[in-house]
Amino acid sequence: MSRCKRLNSIKQKLRQLLCVGCAIIFSSFSSAENHFLGEIDWHGFISQSYVNTNQNEFMGTSTDGSWDANEAGLNASWRATNNLQLAAQALYKRTGNAKPKGTRLDYAIIDWRIQDRLEYGMGLRAGRLKNPYGFFNETRDVAATRPSILLAEGIYLSYLRELIHSSDSLGAYGHLSTLNGTLSFDTIFGKPIFNSGSVRSLLGGTPTNGTVNNEQASISRLIYEHGSGAWRAALSYTDFKAEFEPASGEPYQAGDIKVNQLMVSAEFNWREWQLLSEYQWRTIHYLDIFGSDVKNKGIAYYVQLGYQYSAEWSAFIRKDDTYTDASDKDGKAYTARFGGARPAHNAFAKNIVYGLRYEPSFAWSFSAEYHRVNGTTWLPDLENPVVSEQQQYWNLFLLQGAYRF
Amino acid sequence: MESQQYIRLYFRPLYFVQTALIGLSLMSMSKNSLTTIIAFLAFFLLSINICVAENTRLNEGDAQAQQLIIAHPEVEAPALNLNELRSIFSMRARLWPDGSPITVVVLGDQHRTHRQFLTNTLKMLPHQLRRHWDRYIYSGIGQGPIQVNNQEQMIRFISTTPGAIGYINTGVPHEQVQTLELH
Numbered sequence: 200m201s202r203c204k205r206l207n208s209i210k211q212k213l214r215q216l217l218c219v220g221c222a223i224i225f226s227s228f229s230s231a232e233n234h235f236l237g238e239i240d241w242h243g244f245i246s247q248s249y250v251n252t253n254q255n256e257f258m259g260t261s262t263d264g265s266w267d268a269n270e271a272g273l274n275a276s277w278r279a280t281n282n283l284q285l286a287a288q289a290l291y292k293r294t295g296n297a298k299p300k301g302t303r304l305d306y307a308i309i310d311w312r313i314q315d316r317l318e319y320g321m322g323l324r325a326g327r328l329k330n331p332y333g334f335f336n337e338t339r340d341v342a343a344t345r346p347s348i349l350l351a352e353g354i355y356l357s358y359l360r361e362l363i364h365s366s367d368s369l370g371a372y373g374h375l376s377t378l379n380g381t382l383s384f385d386t387i388f389g390k391p392i393f394n395s396g397s398v399r400s401l402l403g404g405t406p407t408n409g410t411v412n413n414e415q416a417s418i419s420r421l422i423y424e425h426g427s428g429a430w431r432a433a434l435s436y437t438d439f440k441a442e443f444e445p446a447s448g449e450p451y452q453a454g455d456i457k458v459n460q461l462m463v464s465a466e467f468n469w470r471e472w473q474l475l476s477e478y479q480w481r482t483i484h485y486l487d488i489f490g491s492d493v494k495n496k497g498i499a500y501y502v503q504l505g506y507q508y509s510a511e512w513s514a515f516i517r518k519d520d521t522y523t524d525a526s527d528k529d530g531k532a533y534t535a536r537f538g539g540a541r542p543a544h545n546a547f548a549k550n551i552v553y554g555l556r557y558e559p560s561f562a563w564s565f566s567a568e569y570h571r572v573n574g575t576t577w578l579p580d581l582e583n584p585v586v587s588e589q590q591q592y593w594n595l596f597l598l599q600g601a602y603r604f
Numbered sequence: 605m606e607s608q609q610y611i612r613l614y615f616r617p618l619y620f621v622q623t624a625l626i627g628l629s630l631m632s633m634s635k636n637s638l639t640t641i642i643a644f645l646a647f648f649l650l651s652i653n654i655c656v657a658e659n660t661r662l663n664e665g666d667a668q669a670q671q672l673i674i675a676h677p678e679v680e681a682p683a684l685n686l687n688e689l690r691s692i693f694s695m696r697a698r699l700w701p702d703g704s705p706i707t708v709v710v711l712g713d714q715h716r717t718h719r720q721f722l723t724n725t726l727k728m729l730p731h732q733l734r735r736h737w738d739r740y741i742y743s744g745i746g747q748g749p750i751q752v753n754n755q756e757q758m759i760r761f762i763s764t765t766p767g768a769i770g771y772i773n774t775g776v777p778h779e780q781v782q783t784l785e786l787h
Contacts, residue, residue, distance in 0.1 A: 240741075240747050242741050242742065244742070272742075274741075274744065276741075276744060276746075278705070278747065281699060281704075281705050286744035286745070288742075288744060306743065306744045307744075308745065310744075310746075315698050316697070316701070317688040318688065318691070320697060320698075324745070328744075329744070329745075337739060337742075337743035338739055340742075341738065341742045343738070344735070344738045372745075376687040376688070376690075376691055381691070426686065426690050426727075427728055427729065428728050428732025428733070428735075429729070468731075468732070507731070510714055510719075510730075560712075560714060561713045
């Protein structure tokens, strides 16, 4: 058994090495001097994290120190004609015991630019698209593009990523230079990419072998950004619905699940300082599934203050809070609803994060982060199956090294 | 001048953050000593490195060279304004007014000429421009710029690529390319 485990871990290490190898080979092709593979533009990334918690398991067996958190991707884009672009990305991602493991198609996009002027542009997209949600959703798997190792989990849930991550969809986009800045609009309509774990997450962590059908998502975002990059603000809206069908013998009924998310995002940059904040209202509505209608109006937000010490060094401090039900912040009603089977601290998570990053070049980045968490909303049951053993107060320490080209 | 910079160094807020981190790590020592020790060592080493990096940066000096916008001789863009130039360099616009494709050529993110071009001409924060490119490169909705290693390569590439645009320091010979005016 343990030999099998070790073999798997060796296999995994080999796979990572292979990814690094590919990354380095492809990076040598992508320089301007070397026009290998014609006009195709290749890029990729790889990162490895170390996770340590004092109690509770997060991204693997983290109380012993976990290396089960890594990601690697390779993408290609090709400008077929002046207004038609094709692009696709393969992604390997491992987040502790969360599915899916292995490599999968992350996006595959046909982008048709209908209007293209220096002052404005608009177009249509089709295929597997990244959902335009908040500031960071589209590039959330690329370490260097995140302002921290872990994005605010209450908003960018690692374990519910399929719901907000990407969709097989149709999209429209546009941008307009106005008032010394740029106004951009993105909207998509389609089917989110799900797996068996997503159904359980959708039901609020409740164990189920049920299935969802006819899932639909529509997501829109409006961003204004000042031309200098000094500040930007965004409004994002997500509307998701699906039909739930329980497995035979389960104490649930068939019914609809509806999720609405509204988010306001803002970022201010002043000299070496950066102030970043996003505030999300999430309503999850279960029709018939639990007998009567259940509606959870949750909120999640964070405020992050960053300091760019030099071109290479930066640090930040962040406060992020999540409440699954804004009218039940201490979780008393929540635990009563489950007859005490789930603790009150499952209903909230209040977190303070301190982080540091060293970026010696475009390609490399090294980060460290320390979280002090009160609450377990985004602590996955998957890693902590004995709910009564989940601890309210826990600390999370992460290290991450990342390479990209 | 030097001593003033050193004084400023002492009051950098990062030190408060680090002190807080070390303090908090010590507080959590009773629960998990390994985490604490790793955190403590990491931040101790990093704080030393920051001092070194910061002093290197201060001693680099800051000769304020000016930059010229250069383009392939056949590019027809008589009068670009700042919004249009930002639209080109952030890779939003893909075509010149005559319908031919734009190719943006840049030096590395940390190259001094690149940073000076962003500050003096585009009047943008370097990290903000990189953020636009990253979104295009890693979410499949656009492409990033072509990167070259030095100004000689920049001139050579632009002079041989129709629709190409870039920048160089004033005083670098550039007969093979045209310069664009900003209005």
